[in-house]
Amino acid sequence: MNLITVSGPPSSGKTSIIIKTINSLHQRDLKVGVVKFDCLYTDDDVLYEKIGVPVKKGLSGSLCPDHYFVSNIEEVVQWGVDLELDVLITESAGLCNRCSPYIKDVKAICVIDNLSGINTPKKIGPMLKSADIVIITKGDIVSQAEREVFASRVHSVNPKAITMHINGLTGQGAYELSTLLYDEGDNIDTVKGKKLRFSMPSALCSYCLGETRIGEDFQMGNVRKMDLGGKND
Amino acid sequence: MINYKDIENKTLSSIEKEYPFITSFYESNKLVVEENENTTLNEYFNSFTEEEIEEWAIDIDKIKEDMIIFINEMLSFLGVKEEVGVNSLTILPGQDKSGNKENFEELTINKSEIISIVGPTGSGKSRLLADIEWTANADTPTKRSILINGDIPDKKWRFSSSNKLVAQLSQNMNFVMDLTAREFIELHARSRMVEEEEEVIEKIIEAANHLAGEKFDLETPITSLSGGQSRALMIADTAILSTSPIVLIDEIENAGIDRKRALNLLVSEEKIVLMATHDPTLALMANKRIVIKNGGIHKVIETDEKERGILVQLDKLDAITSKLRAELRAGNSLNVEDIVL
Numbered sequence: 001m002n003l004i005t006v007s008g009p010p011s012s013g014k015t016s017i018i019i020k021t022i023n024s025l026h027q028r029d030l031k032v033g034v035v036k037f038d039c040l041y042t043d044d045d046v047l048y049e050k051i052g053v054p055v056k057k058g059l060s061g062s063l064c065p066d067h068y069f070v071s072n073i074e075e076v077v078q079w080g081v082d083l084e085l086d087v088l089i090t091e092s093a094g095l096c097n098r099c100s101p102y103i104k105d106v107k108a109i110c111v112i113d114n115l116s117g118i119n120t121p122k123k124i125g126p127m128l129k130s131a132d133i134v135i136i137t138k139g140d141i142v143s144q145a146e147r148e149v150f151a152s153r154v155h156s157v158n159p160k161a162i163t164m165h166i167n168g169l170t171g172q173g174a175y176e177l178s179t180l181l182y183d184e185g186d187n188i189d190t191v192k193g194k195k196l197r198f199s200m201p202s203a204l205c206s207y208c209l210g211e212t213r214i215g216e217d218f219q220m221g222n223v224r225k226m227d228l229g230g231k232n233d
Numbered sequence: 234m235i236n237y238k239d240i241e242n243k244t245l246s247s248i249e250k251e252y253p254f255i256t257s258f259y260e261s262n263k264l265v266v267e268e269n270e271n272t273t274l275n276e277y278f279n280s281f282t283e284e285e286i287e288e289w290a291i292d293i294d295k296i297k298e299d300m301i302i303f304i305n306e307m308l309s310f311l312g313v314k315e316e317v318g319v320n321s322l323t324i325l326p327g328q329d330k331s332g333n334k335e336n337f338e339e340l341t342i343n344k345s346e347i348i349s350i351v352g353p354t355g356s357g358k359s360r361l362l363a364d365i366e367w368t369a370n371a372d373t374p375t376k377r378s379i380l381i382n383g384d385i386p387d388k389k390w391r392f393s394s395s396n397k398l399v400a401q402l403s404q405n406m407n408f409v410m411d412l413t414a415r416e417f418i419e420l421h422a423r424s425r426m427v428e429e430e431e432e433v434i435e436k437i438i439e440a441a442n443h444l445a446g447e448k449f450d451l452e453t454p455i456t457s458l459s460g461g462q463s464r465a466l467m468i469a470d471t472a473i474l475s476t477s478p479i480v481l482i483d484e485i486e487n488a489g490i491d492r493k494r495a496l497n498l499l500v501s502e503e504k505i506v507l508m509a510t511h512d513p514t515l516a517l518m519a520n521k522r523i524v525i526k527n528g529g530i531h532k533v534i535e536t537d538e539k540e541r542g543i544l545v546q547l548d549k550l551d552a553i554t555s556k557l558r559a560e561l562r563a564g565n566s567l568n569v570e571d572i573v574l
């Protein structure tokens with residue numbers, strides 16, 4: 001089974017791209033499954049079901065969704081192996097710019113859209129910087145110049161990645177992406193022992209554990225204070 | 234091609250002198266150069282503490298690797314400008330949706346030529362445009378192949394973000410940046426490392442105003458341009474500043490822009506223009522017309538003098554519509570006498 005991790009800011013077009021790409025994989029008679037990780041809510045599973053793709057969803061609720069991802073990915077892989085999938089795709093909404101669910105030696109795709117503003121590539125951390133393939137969506141509604149500037153910004157934070165422009169609505173470019181995704185020789189039946197590409201930050205403060213009251217008295221653990229004295233950093 | 238060893242012992246300021254474009258890499262990756270000008274690259278990377286690496290999510294090895302890739306790509310990109318560009322594009326036949334061979338032998342389109350693509354929805358127009366964009370090599374559902382300058386194209390056209398083969402224009406496109414026309418063109422020019430920035434800005438705004446019905450100036454925010462003005466600026470900018478040698482157009486509406494001038498501008502900048510359109514005026518302005526049926530190229534029709542004669546009549550129709558539009562804008566009543574063919 002091939003494992004592919006797809007991540008990207010909310011509403012950047014991940015599901016649209018994955019669905020259009022699965023259509024092309026289906027044409028090659030490949031069996032594809034999807035697992036969606038999100039925080040509080042998602043309807044994506046319904047969309048995947050509609051095209052006949054086996055799907056599971058996991059909501060991390062009060063936990064960090066990327067931490068939740070690593071804690072569950074091995075079980076998810078076993079689910080895919082049991083279903084005898086050829087390709088298992090995970091979709092995670094990148095809610096925090098510091099974490100990313102990418103695993104070493106597992107194909108990592110970041111989906112980012114042209115509408116998110118030209119400074120976005122600079123703001124997104126490992127999720128964009130350590131991806132193998134960067135998909136830029138929503139090029140159909142911005143000008144050529146804006147697309148070019150945006151792509152050059154993406155390129156300067158991750159020059160090594162393959163950058164592709166895909167239209168999530170029409171699927172233009174999705175066939176092309178599908179040709180990069182499946183490799184028969186690339187077999188994964190477990191991710192046990194594999195490593196994340198990037199460590200996830202340590203954060204354990206009283207608010208992580210459910211504290212709601214405000215004030216120094218209630219702050220324990222890993223707490224950091226803003227410097228409001230001088231200039232902004 | 235350089236490698237890390239070549240620059241590790243150079244100071245940041247000497248690296249910047251040698252590769253001026255590196256500043257955008259520093260900036261995007263939040264590497265602070267000020268006060269470190271005389272530090273060598275190695276010393277600089279070694280100066281990050283464990284905490285800083287964790288805190289700002291920096292991967293030093295990846296940044297080193299990226300920096301070298303970035304420099305090498307920029308060097309080859311800047312070199313490409315002087316190289317011969319794309320002079321022609323050739324489509325070799327594949328098959329239609331039923332698997333029948335396409336009905337033509339070889340179609341070559343040269344720079345400064347305009348080709349229109351016609352066919353009902355679902356017939357495969359977008360697929361043809363996508364084949365061109367991907368420089369298909371018998372590896373898409375249509376099994377078509379695309380040649381550039383008569384040869385199998387370099388893979389860079391597929392994957393490099395600074396060497397895109399195709400620029401696109403369509404009527405759904407809008408400006409989303411909060412910038413004035415000048416800032417917008419400047420930003421684009423900088424991302425392209427254009428040297429004569431002022432000249433290019435002047436040239437684009439002049440060309441845009443030549444296309445648009447109502448003139449605008451450089452201090453106008455791009456998001457407050459009218460539909461016609463936006464379209465005019467997009468076309469002028471694509472013609473003059475985009476690196477892509479091929480322009481795909483998905484219909485341009487009639488309102489507020491001189492479409493004949495728009496096509497002439499693109500052609501005068503040596504672009505190859507392909508447009509999916511069912512507008513008779515645009516279709517007749519094309520040198521050739523590709524007819525798509527059931528996923529395959531069914532016919533290639535050359536626009537002959539006889540067909541082109543229709544343009545004269547269409548121009549008259551256009552002139553009438555424009556006149557009526559001008560009357561409406563001026564708040565006048567319309568007269569049936571104004572409609573004389």
Ligand SMILES: Nc1nc2c(ncn2[C@@H]2O[C@H](COP(=O)(O)OP(=O)(O)OP(=O)(O)O)[C@@H](O)[C@H]2O)c(=O)[nH]1
Nearest residue numbers: 010011012013014015016093137138166167168169
């Ligand atoms: N115009 C345009 N709209 C797009 C494109 N891609 C996606 N969209 C639209 O953007 C919206 C969000 O797309 P999704 O595919 O649900 O995005 P997502 O990243 O999966 O979103 P979450 O999973 O909720 O984070 C939908 O309304 C899509 O139709 C595109 O290329 N162009």
Ligand SMILES: Nc1ncnc2c1ncn2[C@@H]1O[C@H](COP(=O)(O)OP(=O)(O)O)[C@@H](O)[C@H]1O
Nearest residue numbers: 328329330354355356357358359360374375528
């Ligand atoms: N020669 C072909 N063989 C197989 N599928 C094709 C072929 N040409 C087009 N298609 C498919 O047919 C569908 C409709 O084509 P599209 O290019 O979107 O049509 P249009 O743009 O003319 O409306 C797409 O899914 C496309 O991939």
Ligand SMILES: [Mg+2]
Nearest residue numbers: 014015044091
């Ligand atoms: Mg989704």
Ligand SMILES: [Mg+2]
Nearest residue numbers: 355358359360
């Ligand atoms: Mg189409």
